[in-house]
Amino acid sequence: MVDIEERLLLGFMQISGPSQYRKALSIARELLGVELLYLAEIAETLRPVANEKKKLSALSIASKEGFTESHQHHSLEDCFAGTAILERKEVCWLDDGYSLEPISLPIFPCFSSAVPIFLEDDAPPAVLVAASAHRQPDIQNLNAVVKSLRWIHRRIQEQKTLSLYKLVSNFLGQDEIDQKSVARLSLEIAKESRLELGAIHTRSDPDGTELLMTEFETNLNLDQIFIPNIFNLPRDSKHIDLSLGIRNEITASSSRVRTLERAQSRLNPTLSALYLPLRSAGKCYGVLELAGCTGRPFSLRSREIVRIKETVLPVANGLRRLENEEKRNKILGDLSSNVNGIAKANEYITNTLLTSHFVKDDQDAGLGSQFFQELLAEISSALPTADLISIRGPVDGNKLAYLQWHPKESWSDEDSGLTFSLDETESSLGKLVFTTGQSWHGDDVDNEPSYKGPFSPCKSASYVPIRAGNRKLGVLDIRSRSHSFTPGDRSTAEILGHFVGLAAEVRSGIRNESLKSMVHARALEDLNHQIITPLVVLMRRAELIAAEVETPLPNRRTNVLKEVLVNTRVIKAIAGNALRVAQSVSCYVELSTYGKITKRAGKVSIRAFAHKLTSIISDANELSSTENKQFKLQSSLTENDLRMINVPESVWEQCVQQILDNASKYAYEDTIITVTIATRANRLVIRVGSTGIPLNVADLDRAFERHWRSQTAEDRTDSGSGIGLWIVKGLVESYGGSITLEPRKNRLNVILMFPMGE
Amino acid sequence: VIWVLCEDNASLRVTIESYVKSQFPEIELQAITSEFDFMETLHTWKDFPPSAFIIDVMLRWSRNIEASPPTPSWYGAKDRYRAGLRIANLLLATEELAASNLIFYTVKDLGELQLEMQEFGLHIHAVPKHESLESLFRSVNRAKRTDRHR
Numbered sequence: 001m002v003d004i005e006e007r008l009l010l011g012f013m014q015i016s017g018p019s020q021y022r023k024a025l026s027i028a029r030e031l032l033g034v035e036l037l038y039l040a041e042i043a044e045t046l047r048p049v050a051n052e053k054k055k056l057s058a059l060s061i062a063s064k065e066g067f068t069e070s071h072q073h074h075s076l077e078d079c080f081a082g083t084a085i086l087e088r089k090e091v092c093w094l095d096d097g098y099s100l101e102p103i104s105l106p107i108f109p110c111f112s113s114a115v116p117i118f119l120e121d122d123a124p125p126a127v128l129v130a131a132s133a134h135r136q137p138d139i140q141n142l143n144a145v146v147k148s149l150r151w152i153h154r155r156i157q158e159q160k161t162l163s164l165y166k167l168v169s170n171f172l173g174q175d176e177i178d179q180k181s182v183a184r185l186s187l188e189i190a191k192e193s194r195l196e197l198g199a200i201h202t203r204s205d206p207d208g209t210e211l212l213m214t215e216f217e218t219n220l221n222l223d224q225i226f227i228p229n230i231f232n233l234p235r236d237s238k239h240i241d242l243s244l245g246i247r248n249e250i251t252a253s254s255s256r257v258r259t260l261e262r263a264q265s266r267l268n269p270t271l272s273a274l275y276l277p278l279r280s281a282g283k284c285y286g287v288l289e290l291a292g293c294t295g296r297p298f299s300l301r302s303r304e305i306v307r308i309k310e311t312v313l314p315v316a317n318g319l320r321r322l323e324n325e326e327k328r329n330k331i332l333g334d335l336s337s338n339v340n341g342i343a344k345a346n347e348y349i350t351n352t353l354l355t356s357h358f359v360k361d362d363q364d365a366g367l368g369s370q371f372f373q374e375l376l377a378e379i380s381s382a383l384p385t386a387d388l389i390s391i392r393g394p395v396d397g398n399k400l401a402y403l404q405w406h407p408k409e410s411w412s413d414e415d416s417g418l419t420f421s422l423d424e425t426e427s428s429l430g431k432l433v434f435t436t437g438q439s440w441h442g443d444d445v446d447n448e449p450s451y452k453g454p455f456s457p458c459k460s461a462s463y464v465p466i467r468a469g470n471r472k473l474g475v476l477d478i479r480s481r482s483h484s485f486t487p488g489d490r491s492t493a494e495i496l497g498h499f500v501g502l503a504a505e506v507r508s509g510i511r512n513e514s515l516k517s518m519v520h521a522r523a524l525e526d527l528n529h530q531i532i533t534p535l536v537v538l539m540r541r542a543e544l545i546a547a548e549v550e551t552p553l554p555n556r557r558t559n560v561l562k563e564v565l566v567n568t569r570v571i572k573a574i575a576g577n578a579l580r581v582a583q584s585v586s587c588y589v590e591l592s593t594y595g596k597i598t599k600r601a602g603k604v605s606i607r608a609f610a611h612k613l614t615s616i617i618s619d620a621n622e623l624s625s626t627e628n629k630q631f632k633l634q635s636s637l638t639e640n641d642l643r644m645i646n647v648p649e650s651v652w653e654q655c656v657q658q659i660l661d662n663a664s665k666y667a668y669e670d671t672i673i674t675v676t677i678a679t680r681a682n683r684l685v686i687r688v689g690s691t692g693i694p695l696n697v698a699d700l701d702r703a704f705e706r707h708w709r710s711q712t713a714e715d716r717t718d719s720g721s722g723i724g725l726w727i728v729k730g731l732v733e734s735y736g737g738s739i740t741l742e743p744r745k746n747r748l749n750v751i752l753m754f755p756m757g758e
Numbered sequence: 759v760i761w762v763l764c765e766d767n768a769s770l771r772v773t774i775e776s777y778v779k780s781q782f783p784e785i786e787l788q789a790i791t792s793e794f795d796f797m798e799t800l801h802t803w804k805d806f807p808p809s810a811f812i813i814d815v816m817l818r819w820s821r822n823i824e825a826s827p828p829t830p831s832w833y834g835a836k837d838r839y840r841a842g843l844r845i846a847n848l849l850l851a852t853e854e855l856a857a858s859n860l861i862f863y864t865v866k867d868l869g870e871l872q873l874e875m876q877e878f879g880l881h882i883h884a885v886p887k888h889e890s891l892e893s894l895f896r897s898v899n900r901a902k903r904t905d906r907h908r
Contacts, residue, residue, distance in 0.1 A: 626768035
């Protein structure tokens with residue numbers, strides 16, 4: 001059971017690119033040993049049909065024989081009973097992926113098993129069906145697949161969120177925002193969300209429709225395109241009351257919004273439609289309509305929609321600047337200096353969150369962590385007129401207190417006693433209500449209640465809610481001592497508040513494993529690279545040997561033999577290196593899963609050790625000669641020493657090869673790496689010293705962390721996954737040995753010690 | 759005839775060099791081992807543009823020597839994985855070099871890079887780094903043939 005879960009996850013980690021569910025099912029099908037694996041969702045038919053069983057529609061199918069995806073529905077009950085099968089007429093043979101021919105394989109009738117699956121807690125129910133012509137698929141194994149599919153689903157959702165987020169970030173960072181760019185953004189959002197949209201449209205057709213239609217039809221192959229023109233809605237339009245709805249419900253009350261009738265007439269038949277309000281500061285600036293003619297219906301509970309809604313919010317802020325030409329120019333002028341700051345904040349969040357900050361496993365996961373302090377410092381540049389920007393979160397019931405704050409100048413932190421009502425602060429949008437009942441508007445300096453705080457007096461204040469999904473996390477509190485905030489500042493603050501919320505959400509996500517798994521996946525990708533590269537070279541060298549040997553030139557025999565010898569030596573060295581990397585993979589899995597490596601019995605004599613080490617160093621020299629690095633061995637071992645090293649040969653070899661590989665990787669070009677071996681008490685000591693990329697004393701402990709690599713090492717070496725020292729430490733310690741690092745000026749010594757005995 | 763090979767792995771570099779040398783002795787293969795070295799050398803090719811660039815998409819920033827420059831401020835943790843694409847963009851932005859043949863090879867999924875590579879135009883070849891260098895060598899041969907026809 002554990003085994004199949006592990007294998008599934010390892011397989012899933014490699015998946016990337018489009019059709020990820022299908023790829024995951026293919027891997028799972030292979031592991032389960034069944035002919036067909038079929039993920040189906042209950043079709044959410046928007047039209048109520050009386051006395052009809054709930055239907056299933058296929059999401060993805062993986063099969064050995066290349067079954068085509070069927071649009072035919074199967075009843076849920078039949079699937080649970082294991083009697084839902086694909087009929088012969090649906091089963092087709094996929095010839096090279098292009099032509100369809102009837103299949104003649106006797107695959108059905110078959111044994112089939114099904115288990116329920118909820119890809120997310122609030123997602124529609126679905127079933128996973130496995131079918132085999134030979135045996136009953138194991139339900140326990142199917143449940144393992146369900147668990148793993150939920151994992152990959154979470155990963156895909158994270159990727160989608162980040163993709164959407166990047167799109168909006170880029171959009172807001174543009175110098176000029178016009179209708180064309182809004183149209184493009186809407187379509188990109190739809191494309192990223194894989195909503196299978198039939199159309200995206202709003203209320204009226206702006207100029208240049210034909211041009212955009214052609215462009216988007218080519219890119220997206222949609223059924224019908226309408227260009228978003230969401231600025232022309234009257235502000236008092238009742239659209240704002242519609243919020244999120246489905247088409248049927250809205251058309252039922254179409255008298256309230258006349259334009260919907262026109263929309264309906266232009267888009268028939270419509271399978272599903274969604275209306276997303278574009279709001280900012282409590283006002284609605286339009287509705288983004290997503291309507292689909294093909295594919296599956298949208299689900300109101302779908303997280304995808306929620307994510308779009310969240311993404312659309314900051315877009316609304318950007319669009320607000322366009323509603324009035326004169327106002328737009330003024331606000332854009334005001335904001336021109338802020339744009340760079342926003343772009344910088346975007347870049348910071350999108351780039352940094354995914355790398356070092358996520359890997360850093362600090363204990364404080366809340367808004368008060370060091371991470372958010374750094375984030376505030378970074379995004380403060382987006383608001384040049386603010387003197388203080390802080391995050392406040394609930395610490396006692398629904399009261400707010402300062403969690404993190406970032407002043408432009410030095411402020412004293414004397415305000416920790418103040419608390420504010422979260423609900424009041426959130427809804428008042430600029431109006432701060434004290435728990436004492438006193439109220440104060442940020443612009444009203446004269447009537448400001450007296451209190452001792454680090455930022456009194458201030459001329460202007462703005463409070464923006466920070467949300468993660470539907471959860472209220474706190475508010476972003478922005479203050480200026482000398483400036484009044486403009487509407488543009490307010491818009492920027494809202495965007496930043498959205499970023500902080502998103503950052504908090506994504507950050508908490510990593511603690512729930514998914515992004516950590518991305519780090520694992522990246523490590524595996526690196527290992528993959530480290531294995532493939534030597535194998536590629538190895539294959540080529542072998543081909544050269546074969547070609548040389550087959551050359552019928554007797555008078556060149558000596559040269560041929562010399563070539564063969566050289567190539568064979570290189571092959572041996574590369575194969576040894578590749579073997580070590582391959583061994584690292586199994587150690588990686590074992591250490592990741594169980595936190596330790598299982599000890600195996602085995603000993604090696606000093607003499608055998610010395611002999612083998614000489615050979616290993618000779619191989620290492622063979623590989624590093626291209627970069628003019630040379631290994632030199634200094635030994636004080638004596639042949640009379642009859643003690644044994646209490647470690648199996650494969651283990652010490654793997655450790656030593658890893659240390660030599662590190663030394664070769666990190667040593668400067670044209671340098672000598674010294675390897676010294678000696679015995680001390682009951683220990684064998686191997687010291688590898690080289691001049692190369694420096695290691696700071698402060699990083700000594702981090703060097704043994706999994707996935708940690710110094711930035712300089714990342715920049716200057718061609719490969720590496722940051723797991724070598726972590727694995728060696730795990731290995732030597734499980735055999736009672738040790739590994740230490742000695743940083744010296746321009747030099748690093750790595751010292752390995754193995755226990756010895758009789 | 760000058761060709762450029764952008765590859766930071768020494769073993770692989772030697773292997774590709776030896777192939778090109780054996781098949782096309784007229785080609786002088788210039789090796790570039792880091793993105794920084796590429797940027798430093800770029801201007802020297804303007805007078806005598808190389809016919810082709812063979813580029814490993816994943817390339818380190820600088821060589822491992824004491825005097826190596828630090829990474830620029832825009833350089834992020836994932837940028838090493840896309841160095842080859844930046845190199846191609848630099849070539850396309852340089853008038854004298856924009857028409858050179860580009861041969862990409864990578865251990866990464868080509869599907870992920872396909873869209874960006876398409877923007878580089880028609881004179882590119884992109885091949886996966888499989889268990890042998892067969893496909894890369896085929897692309898080299900193809901690029902050499904194209905070069906002859908020019």
